[in-house]
Amino acid sequence: MSERSESGTTGVLNFLFSDIEGSSRRWETSPEAMRTAVEMHNVILDRAIAKFDGRVFKRVGDEFCCVFERPADAVSAAVTVQRDLAQTQWPDELDALRVRIGIHSGTALAIEGGDFAGPALNRTARVMAAGHGDQILISASAANLVRDGLPADIELRNLGTHRLRDLRHEEALFQVVAPGLRDAFAKIKTLDTHPNNLPAQISSFVGRAEDIRKTLELLEHNRLVTIAGPGGIGKTCLGLQIASELTPQYGDGCWFIALADIRDPSLVPAAIASILDVREEPGRPIFETLATQLKHKRMLLLLDNSEHLLASVAQTIARLSAECSGVVFLVTSREPTHVTGERVVRIDPLDSRDAVELFLQRAQLTGGPSTTAAEHDAIESICRTLDGIPLAIELAAARTQTLLPQELADGLRNRPGLLVSKDPLGTPRHRTLAATIEWSFTLLDAAEQKLLQRLSVFDGGFTTRAGEEVAFDPDEMESFVDGLDSLVDKSFVRAIRAGDSTRYRMLDPIRSFLLKLLERDAASDVARRHFSYFKRLAANWDLQAKTPESTTASEMEIELPNLRAALSWGFDEPSKSAAVELLISLVTFWQSRGNIAEGRTWLTRVLEYEDLSPAERAGLLRRASTFAAKQDDYEAARRHIQASREIYESLGDKLGIAQAFHALAVIEHLTGDFDSAFDNYGRALEGFDAAGHVHGKITAITNRAIISGERGELDEARQGYITAIDLCRSSGHLNDLSLVLGAYAGFKLEHEDVKSAEPLLKEALEIKRRISNREALTDLLANLALLHARQGALEPALEYAREELQVAVEDRGNSLLIPAIELFALLLHTTGERARAATLLAIAVKQRALSHYGVVTRLNGEETQRIASEPEYAATLADETELEDLLGIAKQLLQTPPRVDSAAI
Numbered sequence: 001m002s003e004r005s006e007s008g009t010t011g012v013l014n015f016l017f018s019d020i021e022g023s024s025r026r027w028e029t030s031p032e033a034m035r036t037a038v039e040m041h042n043v044i045l046d047r048a049i050a051k052f053d054g055r056v057f058k059r060v061g062d063e064f065c066c067v068f069e070r071p072a073d074a075v076s077a078a079v080t081v082q083r084d085l086a087q088t089q090w091p092d093e094l095d096a097l098r099v100r101i102g103i104h105s106g107t108a109l110a111i112e113g114g115d116f117a118g119p120a121l122n123r124t125a126r127v128m129a130a131g132h133g134d135q136i137l138i139s140a141s142a143a144n145l146v147r148d149g150l151p152a153d154i155e156l157r158n159l160g161t162h163r164l165r166d167l168r169h170e171e172a173l174f175q176v177v178a179p180g181l182r183d184a185f186a187k188i189k190t191l192d193t194h195p196n197n198l199p200a201q202i203s204s205f206v207g208r209a210e211d212i213r214k215t216l217e218l219l220e221h222n223r224l225v226t227i228a229g230p231g232g233i234g235k236t237c238l239g240l241q242i243a244s245e246l247t248p249q250y251g252d253g254c255w256f257i258a259l260a261d262i263r264d265p266s267l268v269p270a271a272i273a274s275i276l277d278v279r280e281e282p283g284r285p286i287f288e289t290l291a292t293q294l295k296h297k298r299m300l301l302l303l304d305n306s307e308h309l310l311a312s313v314a315q316t317i318a319r320l321s322a323e324c325s326g327v328v329f330l331v332t333s334r335e336p337t338h339v340t341g342e343r344v345v346r347i348d349p350l351d352s353r354d355a356v357e358l359f360l361q362r363a364q365l366t367g368g369p370s371t372t373a374a375e376h377d378a379i380e381s382i383c384r385t386l387d388g389i390p391l392a393i394e395l396a397a398a399r400t401q402t403l404l405p406q407e408l409a410d411g412l413r414n415r416p417g418l419l420v421s422k423d424p425l426g427t428p429r430h431r432t433l434a435a436t437i438e439w440s441f442t443l444l445d446a447a448e449q450k451l452l453q454r455l456s457v458f459d460g461g462f463t464t465r466a467g468e469e470v471a472f473d474p475d476e477m478e479s480f481v482d483g484l485d486s487l488v489d490k491s492f493v494r495a496i497r498a499g500d501s502t503r504y505r506m507l508d509p510i511r512s513f514l515l516k517l518l519e520r521d522a523a524s525d526v527a528r529r530h531f532s533y534f535k536r537l538a539a540n541w542d543l544q545a546k547t548p549e550s551t552t553a554s555e556m557e558i559e560l561p562n563l564r565a566a567l568s569w570g571f572d573e574p575s576k577s578a579a580v581e582l583l584i585s586l587v588t589f590w591q592s593r594g595n596i597a598e599g600r601t602w603l604t605r606v607l608e609y610e611d612l613s614p615a616e617r618a619g620l621l622r623r624a625s626t627f628a629a630k631q632d633d634y635e636a637a638r639r640h641i642q643a644s645r646e647i648y649e650s651l652g653d654k655l656g657i658a659q660a661f662h663a664l665a666v667i668e669h670l671t672g673d674f675d676s677a678f679d680n681y682g683r684a685l686e687g688f689d690a691a692g693h694v695h696g697k698i699t700a701i702t703n704r705a706i707i708s709g710e711r712g713e714l715d716e717a718r719q720g721y722i723t724a725i726d727l728c729r730s731s732g733h734l735n736d737l738s739l740v741l742g743a744y745a746g747f748k749l750e751h752e753d754v755k756s757a758e759p760l761l762k763e764a765l766e767i768k769r770r771i772s773n774r775e776a777l778t779d780l781l782a783n784l785a786l787l788h789a790r791q792g793a794l795e796p797a798l799e800y801a802r803e804e805l806q807v808a809v810e811d812r813g814n815s816l817l818i819p820a821i822e823l824f825a826l827l828l829h830t831t832g833e834r835a836r837a838a839t840l841l842a843i844a845v846k847q848r849a850l851s852h853y854g855v856v857t858r859l860n861g862e863e864t865q866r867i868a869s870e871p872e873y874a875a876t877l878a879d880e881t882e883l884e885d886l887l888g889i890a891k892q893l894l895q896t897p898p899r900v901d902s903a904a905i
Contacts, residue, residue, distance in 0.1 A: 098133025207354025349388030460561030658687025
């Protein structure tokens, strides 16, 4: 079935939605019988849909969402379903399942996973929701397409024009009538059949299925529910959608009370009375008249935009609740009313999927060009930039009449003024996102405004401790926690549960608005406090995690946005020494986590500053050399370390000189100059020993041991590893211990026996995972994979190999990708896929030659040995392969690993 046009938008398709009427009650009363019945129901629907060439593209609970190319097929499938359901013998504990079906025809956007997005799907759902169990309803658009193609025994009965519960324009509905189908039903369930004043909406409602479910559930057992959230988050739309869902349940109606334009709190009861057509009585307060009139009514009152009248709204609700037991209140507000018995639903920004669908639907309304599937990434970027805020997304989508999604995504980064509504009927505070935020901001008192502005300095959120240290002024309010609680209550700050603690965050558009309000002096002061806090946090980061005060790797990861912001601010200051200290802490962290590209970018930027001290420049150059080497840029690595060593020598810094010799030795080692590397590790070792630098001694001894092993000097290598391990254990250097254990295990795998290597590797991997350090993780994983492969245990070997390859893909460097691909070549060879193994090995060997790595292979067999020993032969077997190709190969391997069941062991 061809469903997507070249533009990504489908042609006209025919959608059929169905669900079981009253299924929630049945699940509660007879869960086992209902489970059996639903399985029977699913078989009936699957069979009928397939029979008429339809496709089920989504199931939500017991709801089926199906698509057909021909409208007559959709109707025939629906009739078949109802006939088969009517003839089914259901479990004894249950009455017959009654299914309602809705059919609608329209265009939609085909999206990832075979799903669809667009107004047509919402319209189909609303057509279905208007029906009763056993009933098939069809929209006018579908009826017009199908009318002349129906079988002779099927006809359409005109039910008139109705307002459906998505509050949009009216829809002509038809009932499908056929032999074997129930014919008579009560009035269909639309807004026209129940009293209400719910305003029609130009556009359909999108997403928030869980928010709707939760709110409806709360309203079943509570008489006051408040939908709370910041401006622009979609509280009014959600409230209206919920009220429209509930219209059949309230005999005296669902009524919308708009409070946004009321300024006098005393007028709240009068506003309600006006909507309900309750007339004032001379000499009697309007509230008393209102209470008398509503005393025996059953109705829902939706009090919209209540935050600026909160005290009066709360008082009105409390008094009416006491006197009118049948009145239920649904409130939308930036903050709760705090009336006793209130239940609160705090709504968050839309998730990525719903945000994109909202954008697509609103973009279609502009009349601009159709959005193509290829532009999906740009639309996702727009929705992320706007933090999933519905108002912002709608304002952005309105711009697609003149801007392509990529142009809009680029423009939003620099021109927030793009988000302006052209709707002449819209309220002023909804004309721009900034106006919405500003309207809510003015309702805060002065102390809350100042605290909120200072909190905007945090990028990516903050903890209570960080917020208090950076943003709190005890002269302005007694308690930081009370102030923060008030801002959370008023929906400016979101409280997010993170494990055993709470983290706080404000939406990015709110944060951007507040940053502009900070006066220059105040901004400088709070930024300085922010910098000091995060510099201290980074300085306390301890790879060994020895003390309770140490910052863990996970804390560093969470705070990276704040650390980056602090770093940027620090390097904008005249004196950059403090920022250099922070950067050094961060590059050590980035190296341990494998974030090489980011560390190198910062180092390159900072080394351009002219006002660094010689010692600062030398230290940064040394680290830049390390990061360049990890990205295979050995020319830059040598240049940086030579410049670093010259500065250290001019300063007489013996430790620095030793570190420079060690860094140079690493480069020589990686590029195959083992003799020079061995000598320079020796020079470094002398310097580290003289300076009492334990970490330096451990690494130099270990690296010399590695070279000894590579040169066949096995006794010297073995003694070097043992010396390094003893030094690690006596000094408590956990990370160094994991590295040395891994290296020693590799030596044992190569030159001794498999069994003695396994406990070393497992101890090393346990340490790495405990301290969350990715450095040299791939070596450990590769050796564990080899160990299990040699023992014939291919399943665990593959698991370790997959993890190694995944790390290599994430880090992207040739130095990790090549050995990871070689390892997979070994496993392929072992499982009998020798041709595939030879091709992979040829590619890896060719890349080794291009990258000036030594050729290392553990493969057996004449063909693979020839590939490993003859780079020219490997080049004839493999095409030219660049880094992106290696990445593609690696990703493909993750999807199609070796087949264990074909093992030839």
